[in-house]
Amino acid sequence: MQNASKVPSPNTVLENVGLTQQSSNAKTPGEAFELFISDEMVNMIVKYTNQRVKHNVELWNEQNPQAKPRVWCEVDAVEIRAFIGLLVLIGRYRESSEHAQNLGKENDGATRPIYKAAMSCNRFKEILTSIRFDDMDTREARKQFDRLAPLREVTDVFAGNCKIMYTASPYGTIDEQLVTFRGRCAFRVYICQTNQGNKASQFFVMQKHFIAAVFKCIWEAPEMLLKETRGLVW
Numbered sequence: 001m002q003n004a005s006k007v008p009s010p011n012t013v014l015e016n017v018g019l020t021q022q023s024s025n026a027k028t029p030g031e032a033f034e035l036f037i038s039d040e041m042v043n044m045i046v047k048y049t050n051q052r053v054k055h056n057v058e059l060w061n062e063q064n065p066q067a068k069p070r071v072w073c074e075v076d077a078v079e080i081r082a083f084i085g086l087l088v089l090i091g092r093y094r095e096s097s098e099h100a101q102n103l104g105k106e107n108d109g110a111t112r113p114i115y116k117a118a119m120s121c122n123r124f125k126e127i128l129t130s131i132r133f134d135d136m137d138t139r140e141a142r143k144q145f146d147r148l149a150p151l152r153e154v155t156d157v158f159a160g161n162c163k164i165m166y167t168a169s170p171y172g173t174i175d176e177q178l179v180t181f182r183g184r185c186a187f188r189v190y191i192c193q194t195n196q197g198n199k200a201s202q203f204f205v206m207q208k209h210f211i212a213a214v215f216k217c218i219w220e221a222p223e224m225l226l227k228e229t230r231g232l233v234w
Contacts, residue, residue, distance in 0.1 A: 016167060023165035035165045037084060041157050042077045048132040050074045055136065075127060082118045083127050089114065100125050147185075 026032040053072045061069045075083075090096055093112070095103065104121030105111045115124075133154045134142075142149040181188060 017169040018167060020165055020167055036158065036161050037081075038157065038161055039077070041154055041161075042080050042084075044154055044157070045080050045131065045133060046075055046077055048134055048136070049080075049127070049130055052132040052136050053130045079119070079127070083124065083131075086115060086118050086124065100128070 023032070023035050026035060050072075054074075057070045057072045089112070090098075090103070100121055103111060103115045104124065106116060115121075132150075134150050134152065139149055142152070146152055148155065
């Protein structure tokens with residue numbers, strides 16, 4: 001007869017969960033942030049953004065020989081990190097719906113000086129409309145079998161960083177998040193919401209994550225998670 005107080009061996013957790021050796025030494029928020037948004041990811045963004053914009057600028061100059069030539073000042077890793085930092089701050093202060101021109105106003109007590117100190121408003125808008133995350137020369141071929149092709153390379157690195165920096169508990173849950181999105185993609189979700197009699201329609205991208213019960217960490221990218229949980233009904 002099995003002892004009731006004894007834990008069955010299949011249910012025994014043998015691995016340490018939580019921070020790993022690579023992530024436990026982070027002392028500041030900046031160091032912790034760089035564990036996930038790594039140099040490899042930043043360098044990808046720098047490379048693909050410059051590649052795309054240079055191609056567009058050269059094409060426009062060829063098609064408009066009489067006009068003043070356009071010039072693109074290439075981004076580098078420092079500028080991309082500053083750009084990502086601004087996006088984090090804008091989200092932190094819930095100012096994503098604010099016009100970029102208002103965020104960069106000078107001598108305005110309602111704005112935050114760090115926005116203007118990091119980069120000019122025009123440069124911020126340039127990067128915001130030009131940033132790319134994949135090789136433009138191979139995208140069309142990859143889109144034939146991968147819906148996440150424009151983001152696949154960067155998201156794979158990010159998901160890998162999450163696994164390296166944090167060991168998830170076996171006691172986890174699958175959660176989802178709706179992110180407001182008005183761009184174009186194959187997995188956009190349309191939801192019609194009713195608020196006090198007025199219908200407000202919005203577009204979302206649904207993200208599914210594996211969340212550790214004791215520590216919020218995106219441990220699997222949405223596409224990989226779907227492949228590994230085919231038996232679940234969403």
